Amino acid sequence: MSRRPNTSRRFAENASLPFMGALHPKSRPSPLLSIGLVVMGALLIVGYLYRGSGGRSGDIAALNRLDGGVSCALELQRLVPILKKAYGDSTRKVLHVGPETCSVVSQLLKEEDTEAWGIEPYELDDVDGNCRSLVRKGLVRVADIKFPLPYRPKSFSLVIVSDALDYLSPKYLNKTLPELARVSSDGLVILSGYPGHQRAKVAELSKFGRPAKFRSSTWWIRFFIQTSLEENETAVKKFEQAAAKKSYKPNCQVFHLKSLH
Numbered sequence: 001m002s003r004r005p006n007t008s009r010r011f012a013e014n015a016s017l018p019f020m021g022a023l024h025p026k027s028r029p030s031p032l033l034s035i036g037l038v039v040m041g042a043l044l045i046v047g048y049l050y051r052g053s054g055g056r057s058g059d060i061a062a063l064n065r066l067d068g069g070v071s072c073a074l075e076l077q078r079l080v081p082i083l084k085k086a087y088g089d090s091t092r093k094v095l096h097v098g099p100e101t102c103s104v105v106s107q108l109l110k111e112e113d114t115e116a117w118g119i120e121p122y123e124l125d126d127v128d129g130n131c132r133s134l135v136r137k138g139l140v141r142v143a144d145i146k147f148p149l150p151y152r153p154k155s156f157s158l159v160i161v162s163d164a165l166d167y168l169s170p171k172y173l174n175k176t177l178p179e180l181a182r183v184s185s186d187g188l189v190i191l192s193g194y195p196g197h198q199r200a201k202v203a204e205l206s207k208f209g210r211p212a213k214f215r216s217s218t219w220w221i222r223f224f225i226q227t228s229l230e231e232n233e234t235a236v237k238k239f240e241q242a243a244a245k246k247s248y249k250p251n252c253q254v255f256h257l258k259s260l261h
């Protein structure tokens with residue numbers, strides 16, 4: 001999407017040159033004009049191709065919005081029962097971190113024996129009365145997850161983060177990921193988008209500061225090792241069993257990490 005303005009600007013700059021040359025009285029017009037025409041033709045074709053690809057990625061974004069595969073917070077609605085199976089008692093005190101945390105916290109609070117808190121990493125705008133009430137009760141707060149979280153170690157049994165990490169560069173992930181593992185006692189669940197699931201919402205760009213970057217599972221696993229975080233094999237196995245029982249295939253990547261102490 002962002003390519004389009006650049007292309008047209010480049011087009012305008014380049015295209016103006018042959019005409020300036022052609023109109024200049026001292027230059028010989030014919031070779032410049034023909035080169036100019038060839039360049040212009042090429043630029044028109046390039047411009048056309050770029051426009052074509054822009055249209056296609058726009059279609060993908062629209063499809064993602066339709067099938068709901070776009071938001072991992074939305075995916076959590078289907079995931080919570082499976083996480084409850086995989087983590088059992090460890091879902092007593094849950095912290096959710098990520099956009100749309102009000103709806104996730106509301107859903108978690110409906111579960112039996114579950115207390116839930118939420119961190120919204122970006123501003124809360126256009127929120128409904130339910131969300132305002134969660135904020136008033138102190139269950140949901142806005143906090144920049146690039147900085148240390150205001151919680152003691154092991155404050156929550158389980159920490160679930162969705163979408164938010166896709167917007168952080170490795171420099172910040174290096175600090176944020178261990179922080180999330182620090183405030184949990186029984187594990188950290190990470191939901192991130194699959195590479196190729198394009199999310200080109202202009203509104204999101206202005207809200208999150210940078211576009212989401214969807215990394216592959218090999219990238220993530222290498223990153224976990226670099227930051228000394230370990231996958232929780234027990235949780236992975238239990239999760240996969242519970243998911244298979246419900247024939248559930250996540251639209252987001254799901255990672256299970258051990259807490260850090």
Ligand SMILES: *[C@@H]1O[C@H](CO)[C@@H](O)[C@H](O)[C@H]1NC(C)=O
Nearest residue numbers: 169170171172174226227228
């Ligand atoms: C993140 O931390 C690891 C290990 O502490 C280091 O090797 C790596 O270079 C860091 N990455 C960035 C982007 O700071």
Ligand SMILES: *[C@@H]1O[C@H](CO)[C@@H](O)[C@H](O)[C@H]1NC(C)=O
Nearest residue numbers: 086087186187232235258259
């Ligand atoms: C690993 O996951 C299980 C739930 O499947 C949990 O009970 C356990 O505490 C986790 N271990 C660590 C070290 O986070």
